[in-house]
Amino acid sequence: MDKRVKILGVQVDAVTMAQAVERVESLIAAGEPSMVATANAEMLLNATHDDELKRILNAASLVVPDGAGTVWAARHLGKSMPERVAGFDLVQELMKVAPSKGWRFFLFGAAPGIADKAKAKAEVLYPGIQIAGTRNGYFKPADEPDIIAQIKASRADILLAALGVPKQEKWLAKYKDELNIPVSIGVGGTFDVMAGVVKRAPLWMQRARLEWLFRAMLQPSRAGRLLALPKFVLKVHKQKTEPNS
Numbered sequence: 001m002d003k004r005v006k007i008l009g010v011q012v013d014a015v016t017m018a019q020a021v022e023r024v025e026s027l028i029a030a031g032e033p034s035m036v037a038t039a040n041a042e043m044l045l046n047a048t049h050d051d052e053l054k055r056i057l058n059a060a061s062l063v064v065p066d067g068a069g070t071v072w073a074a075r076h077l078g079k080s081m082p083e084r085v086a087g088f089d090l091v092q093e094l095m096k097v098a099p100s101k102g103w104r105f106f107l108f109g110a111a112p113g114i115a116d117k118a119k120a121k122a123e124v125l126y127p128g129i130q131i132a133g134t135r136n137g138y139f140k141p142a143d144e145p146d147i148i149a150q151i152k153a154s155r156a157d158i159l160l161a162a163l164g165v166p167k168q169e170k171w172l173a174k175y176k177d178e179l180n181i182p183v184s185i186g187v188g189g190t191f192d193v194m195a196g197v198v199k200r201a202p203l204w205m206q207r208a209r210l211e212w213l214f215r216a217m218l219q220p221s222r223a224g225r226l227l228a229l230p231k232f233v234l235k236v237h238k239q240k241t242e243p244n245s
């Protein structure tokens, strides 16, 4: 078992990308329905005022440090956090090894057509990959029985859910046992990026830890969400200086 670092009340696993992939592999081998979460600063901040989200994250089998903010927070609290494990990158690493392991994916979420585009892209990038089904992420409660039946019937090993935070985490927590898929992961905007609808920041910006700035520039509607970052920094600093408050 690797170390976990408590950041604003959420236990985040101190894992490298390679260790995260290994953990997913053993969760698939174990076969029991499990959840993997990708915790960025915004999600951790949300969890401070959303007890259900906090409970779900703390019950997850693996919570990876998604984003520069999460890695910074752990280190600021004096704990080691080996590297950033972005949700998008984790999905790519899993898809890379999937053909040799025989893992099957189900892509659930994003606007109509996007998951199919992400599937097509994955089939080009990772020859031999098995994407057992797709379903868009815009639905009414009345549609849920059909969606659940479709996901179950796919007999996928990994369910990727891209409904945004915290909808995807809550949906997965509610239905994961019924779905009976070994590993479910909430992956946010991953299908949009794979489909080419939303661009990933250039490498130099990722390396300079400026991916958040790039996303805000590209999607001005997200700019308000930038406020989460200074709030997150202040809260983490408070946790460090007043650990019992």
Ligand code: UDP
Residues within 6 Å of the ligand: 109, 110, 111, 136, 137, 138, 139, 162, 163, 164, 165, 167, 187, 188, 189, 190, 191, 192
């Ligand atoms: N989405 C969805 N159903 C919804 C709301 C959102 O499928 O009811 C999708 C949306 O189309 C997008 C993803 O969820 O593909 C959320 O992306 P975002 O980058 O906002 O993720 P977050 O930052 O919340 O993880």
